[in-house]
Amino acid sequence: MSAHRWNAFFLPVAVLAGPTAYATDYLTVAQAQEQLFPGAQFGEQTLKFSSEQRDRIKAAAGVRQRNDEMKVWRAEKNGKLQGWLMVDEVIGKHEFITYATAIGADGKVLGIEIMSYRETHGGQVREQSWRKQFVGKSVTDPFKLDQDIQNISGATLSCRNVMDGVKRLLVVQQMFLKA
Amino acid sequence: MRKHVFLAAGLLAAALPAVADENLFGYVRGSEVLPKGSGEFYQWVTQRNNKGTGHYRAVDTKTEVEYGVTDRFQVSAEVNGLAVKSQGLLINGYLPKDIDSNLRLQGFEVAAKYNFLSPAKDDFGLSAYTSFEYGRLDVHSGQKKRELEFEAQLQAQKYFLEGQLTWVGNIGLRAAHEKRKAIADLPEDFEWPTDPEMEISTKIGTGLSYRFAPGWYAGVEALFENEYETEVGQERWSVFGGPSLHYGGKQWWATLTVFRQLRGGGERYDGQPEKQLHLIERTRNELRLKVGYNF
Numbered sequence: 001m002s003a004h005r006w007n008a009f010f011l012p013v014a015v016l017a018g019p020t021a022y023a024t025d026y027l028t029v030a031q032a033q034e035q036l037f038p039g040a041q042f043g044e045q046t047l048k049f050s051s052e053q054r055d056r057i058k059a060a061a062g063v064r065q066r067n068d069e070m071k072v073w074r075a076e077k078n079g080k081l082q083g084w085l086m087v088d089e090v091i092g093k094h095e096f097i098t099y100a101t102a103i104g105a106d107g108k109v110l111g112i113e114i115m116s117y118r119e120t121h122g123g124q125v126r127e128q129s130w131r132k133q134f135v136g137k138s139v140t141d142p143f144k145l146d147q148d149i150q151n152i153s154g155a156t157l158s159c160r161n162v163m164d165g166v167k168r169l170l171v172v173q174q175m176f177l178k179a
Numbered sequence: 180m181r182k183h184v185f186l187a188a189g190l191l192a193a194a195l196p197a198v199a200d201e202n203l204f205g206y207v208r209g210s211e212v213l214p215k216g217s218g219e220f221y222q223w224v225t226q227r228n229n230k231g232t233g234h235y236r237a238v239d240t241k242t243e244v245e246y247g248v249t250d251r252f253q254v255s256a257e258v259n260g261l262a263v264k265s266q267g268l269l270i271n272g273y274l275p276k277d278i279d280s281n282l283r284l285q286g287f288e289v290a291a292k293y294n295f296l297s298p299a300k301d302d303f304g305l306s307a308y309t310s311f312e313y314g315r316l317d318v319h320s321g322q323k324k325r326e327l328e329f330e331a332q333l334q335a336q337k338y339f340l341e342g343q344l345t346w347v348g349n350i351g352l353r354a355a356h357e358k359r360k361a362i363a364d365l366p367e368d369f370e371w372p373t374d375p376e377m378e379i380s381t382k383i384g385t386g387l388s389y390r391f392a393p394g395w396y397a398g399v400e401a402l403f404e405n406e407y408e409t410e411v412g413q414e415r416w417s418v419f420g421g422p423s424l425h426y427g428g429k430q431w432w433a434t435l436t437v438f439r440q441l442r443g444g445g446e447r448y449d450g451q452p453e454k455q456l457h458l459i460e461r462t463r464n465e466l467r468l469k470v471g472y473n474f
Contacts, residue, residue: 063341091341093201094394094427120201120429120473121214145300153250154214156299157342164341 025116026126029073029100032113033085036102037075040082045072047176056175060139061168072177081105084177086169090161092119099162101134101169105179109137112166122155125162134166139174143167200245200253200292203425204400205436205467207384209347210304210336212294213247220244220472229463231452233267237462239318240282251294259314261285263321270448272370273459275362278321286314286326292334298345304336308351319460323360328353332382342390345398349384378414380406388425396425400436406445406460415445415457419465431472438465 027035033042047070049057057065066089075082083104089096095118102110112134114126124130133149145151149163200213202221213219223241240260247253262282268274290310298304314326332351339346355378362371381404388398401420408414423436443457451458 091343091390093342094429096393118429121217151300154217154247156297157338160299161341 025098027100027113027115029087029115032087032100032115033073033075035113036085036100036111037077037082040075040077042073042075042085045074046070047072047172053175057168057171060175061164061171063164063168065168065172070172074177075102081179083110084173086172087115088165088169090165092117092158092161093155094119097125097158097162099165101166103170103173103177107138107170107174109134109166109170111135112162114162117158119155119158122152122158124152125155125158137166137170139167139170141167201425201427201432201471202434202469203345203388203396203398204347204386204423205434205469206402206419206438207347207349207386207400208308208332208334209345210294210296210298210306210334212251212253212292212306213245215247215250218244218246218474220474221469223467223469225465225467227462227465230265230268230458231456231463232448232450233265235265235268235462237264237318237321238262238282239285241288253292255290255292257288257290259285259288259312261316261318261321263319265320268448269369270459272372273448274320275322275365275369275371276320280321283316285316285318286312288312298336298338299342302337304334306334308332308334317359322362324357325360326355326357328355330354344390345388345396347384347386347388349382351382353380353382354378355380372410376409378406378408380404386423388423394427396423396427398423398425400438401441402438411446413445415443415460417443417457417461419461430474431470433471434467434469436465436467438467439463 049065049068054065071087073085075085083102085100085102087100089098097117098115100113100115104110112131117126142148143163145160152159200211200219202208221243225239228236241257243255243257245253245255260282262280264279265274266277288310292306292308294306296303296305309331312328317324330351330353332349335348337346358375359373361373365371384402386398386400388396390396399422403418405416406414418441419438420441421436421438423434425434426432440456440461440463442455443461445457446459448459
């Protein structure tokens with residue numbers, strides 16, 4: 001095969017390299033609600049952020065609040081506030097990572113659930129051993145990889161963004177959700 | 180024939196369903212390494228064409244396997260192929276005759292990369308890369324030449340916008356020892372030195388890539404190369420630049436880069452039409468496709 005005939009190589013490889021869907025969703029919102037606030041009743045609300053509010057979130061959390069709206073579910077049991085469930089997206093290496101965070105009335109993380117994760121490495125973010133590191137965290141904690149949150153090799157960007165995302169949600173709760 | 184079967188098998192493997200030391204760019208490389216125990220298979224195809232006169236087209240292939248020894252250290256091994264078609268252009272000392280060659284084994288390469296800083300964890304990524312290559316063909320003329328080459332590089336990477344925008348920077352030094360094989364039927368006045376020669380070259384590259392949709396990245400990259408040789412001092416310099424398109428899936432990724440020589444200098448051949456380019460050892464255009472498969 002001579003050099004000029006090698007042009008043909010680019011076409012089939014480019015076609016084979018076309019996109020394929022590989023999305024994997026693990027939990028629905030209802031399932032995340034039941035996992036994080038078992039037996040609770042939920043009231044949905046939508047937070048809308050102005051540009052100035054998003055700037056304040058960024059200043060306090062250290063990362064951008066990408067969207068100007070966020071859905072939040074207030075969890076109550078027998079009329080007593082249990083906390084808030086927030087569903088958010090952060091950037092993974094290729095796709096967005098969707099995760100739910102439960103924050104208690106005291107402003108501390110009750111738990112997190114990874115609702116969809118589609119990356120090559122780092123599937124361990126879904127394991128309880130990684131997720132439970134967030135339990136009890138508040139905005140005053142360091143939120144540093146390999147300091148108070150363990151990094152997962154090959155998925156550092158995903159770990160960093162989920163970790164920063166949880167801190168950002170704590171900031172949102174502190175600023176906009178009051179008991 | 181066996182070479183074709185080998186390549187076809189390689190490309191097929193790269194195209195299996197549905198990615199870590201993922202290359203967002205064709206020519207410059209980021210600082211990330213594979214995690215311990217994971218591997219990656221690459222297939223590169225690069226086409227170089229247009230020397231301003233006559234018809235010149237070369238195809239380089241690189242089939243590579245990478246493996247993460249630790250979370251910071253990876254090794255790789257490569258088999259390189261070369262096909263050259265050159266007609267209507269003879270350059271004293273460089274292109275001795277017309278050629279239309281099949282894809283042939285060009286050489287082997289082994290490399291290692293050590294990661295000092297992670298771009299996601301430390302905010303700035305930095306790795307050291309080193310490679311050793313044995314070559315048996317001159318990649319410009321397609322003629323026989325024995326080449327031993329050593330390259331060292333620093334590879335930097337920085338994420339912006341939580342990773343939506345990626346910058347990489349490379350700086351490298353390459354040293355090569357080369358010896359051409361004599362060609363029997365050349366005209367008497369044609370120079371084709373067969374004494375061993377040493378080459379030293381420097382490389383500075385940079386690229387910026389933006390994730391415009393999930394899995395899809397569009398970028399631009401540029402590479403400045405300088406080469407010095409024992410006989411002539413500075414032999415050549417060139418600046419290439421161009422756009423890259425990258426797609427990354429769960430296990431595989433592909434990157435296509437269109438690279439064009441923007442400026443160049445050093446030696447020129449007699450009658451070279453574009454004086455602001457270096458067209459003896461470089462071409463005007465390059466096109467590179469890389470496909471990677473994680474395992």
